[in-house]
Amino acid sequence: MTTHPTPTDPVPPPSTPPIPSAPAPSWQDEATGPTRSERLSALAQQHGALVTLVVAVFAAWLSFDTFLTTDNLSNMAVSSAFLAVVALGMTFVIVTGGIDLSVGSLFALGGVLAAWGSRYGTAVALLLPLAACALIGLVNGLLIARSRLAPFIVTLAAMLGARGILLAVTDEGSRTYLVDKDSFFAKLGQGEALGVGVPVWITLALFVAGAVTLRRSRFGQYVYAVGGNEDAAALMGAPVARTKIAVYTLSGLCAGLAGALNAAWLVSGVTILGSGMELEAISAVVIGGTLLTGGFGFISGSLVGVLLLKVIQNVINQIGSLDSAYQQVVSGGFLAVVVMAQTWLGRRRRVL
């Protein structure tokens, strides 16, 4: 150690001024591969919700004879289907690092427009809500991507506005539009195939399509890139604005479709539906392992998240004496715990 400076030696001036140390970028870690604890936390993040779901179902099966009955399960599946379609669109939005608070209102608007349009045939009943909700989603996306407004505030305004349009369409909520029970449109909601409700099949198909899109398509790559680091994505040549516009349009489309399917299932358009649905959808996506900071998430996780929420609600309903107030306390507490765990896992895995 001949070069080691003794206290009397003048310290050679550093060639560059010291830079305040920034956290090491994650690519430096990845040169040596993820450590064991990083791999474990990644696993927990990816499959934690699924494990919890299995445990919850098992516990519910042991506690209630009425849980694992065909009736209860198929009811749960159909009612999960609508939320799941909303959560599918929300997953894309959240992976880009955004948020969509308007989905509850769009769900209700889609349902009422579908019920109103069903008198002109199934095509109108489906296309009208899809077009209207996609249009509102498009406006959200344009304001967020082109005018650079905060997603949270834009979609908050859309939530108010869509509810207002809904009230205007239904004479301030006093009119209910019914769907003809024998129409093909009603079959979309009420029909069954192989003993499973049609909405469940539609939802499953949409999730497969969504998962393939997010994982395998170029658009999916852009969605991850925009959420991971917007500036980097732009430098790489990803169409940042177009991607954002597309995800908000998609989210509106999904919410409208879910509303239309729900109206077909209920054979009427109910104005008061969907309030608080944005929270449920966000909860489901977050529980499913998607990071709210963007850039990381799974479509399958959102489906698991929806099922987990519905199982918890179902269990609380089965207990019976506990009413919806407890349901809210449990869901809120559960969300808090999940987000805490996720933040903790995420912090171990990478610098957020």
Add this chain to the structure above:
Amino acid sequence: MTTDLATPRTKATDQDRLRRQLQDYGVYYGVAVLLLVNILFTPHFLSTENFRTQAVQVAPVLIVALGMALAIGSEGVDLSVGSVMALSTSLISLYLGYGIWIALAAAVLGGAAVGVANGALVAFIGVQPIVATLALMVAGRGIALVLLPQLKDVHDPSMASLGSGDLLGIPYLVLIAAALTLLVAFVVRRTTFGRQLLAIGDSRPAARLAGLPVRRVLILVYVASGTLAAVAGVLATARLTASDPTSLGTLMELSAITAVVVGGTPLSGGRVRIGGTVAGAVLIQLLTATLIKHDLPPSWTQIAQAVVIVLAVYAARERGKR
């Protein structure tokens, strides 16, 4: 405030100046225009009774918005305020048997406790404010409904006089709202806490590097927001002489955020405009009152409010950080 000394000053174009004017004073122009329209076209608008009604109605929204302004100034948001109002109204009814002061203390402490939970999630765990307060928004209303499952009338003379009494012709509600406004304005402008809050909202990493007590300040911000929302819940209960945990404070987070944002406080934090927040709350109240008085249906109010939010944020979009 954020003048960049490195870039040479260029002459602001007329368009820039107009936009800045709109950003800073737009909300006041909006209030002035609405007042003028009402004075000209609304019968019986210019009466003491009407002003009193409007002021009493705006008071709870304003108090909640003050807390929201602090949260937004710290680059956060508090979605749980509506649920905190519900919680405080439940607590009032539950503890009124032990005397009014105990009941008031329970209500306010309940709000502060929710604030501590929000603040701990944000400051210590590092959860995004929107999600942390979302969890408390869902759970808070649940707790309120567990404590008090349905509407309950409040028969208490002191609560009744708090709700409808006045001092020299000015309702207590308005006086309390005015006092709290001055207090919050003082805290933001003149205290160390206020400066630390704005510094954290401007850039949390920078504030941390500068040695500011980031966690303590963030917790205090959410405690303040929760406490103010609880006070608003108490006042709303006093005015309605009933506790209604099901519907009290629903969509309040929306109105409060609107008031703050329309008032010119940027969502990106680092800046709080209390005067603008007051004007924002008044603007929303006037807008609603105008549409209702001219027999336009409630749906129009919602659409109008949505448009106002988007316009306000659009006008302010160049301001603040990117």
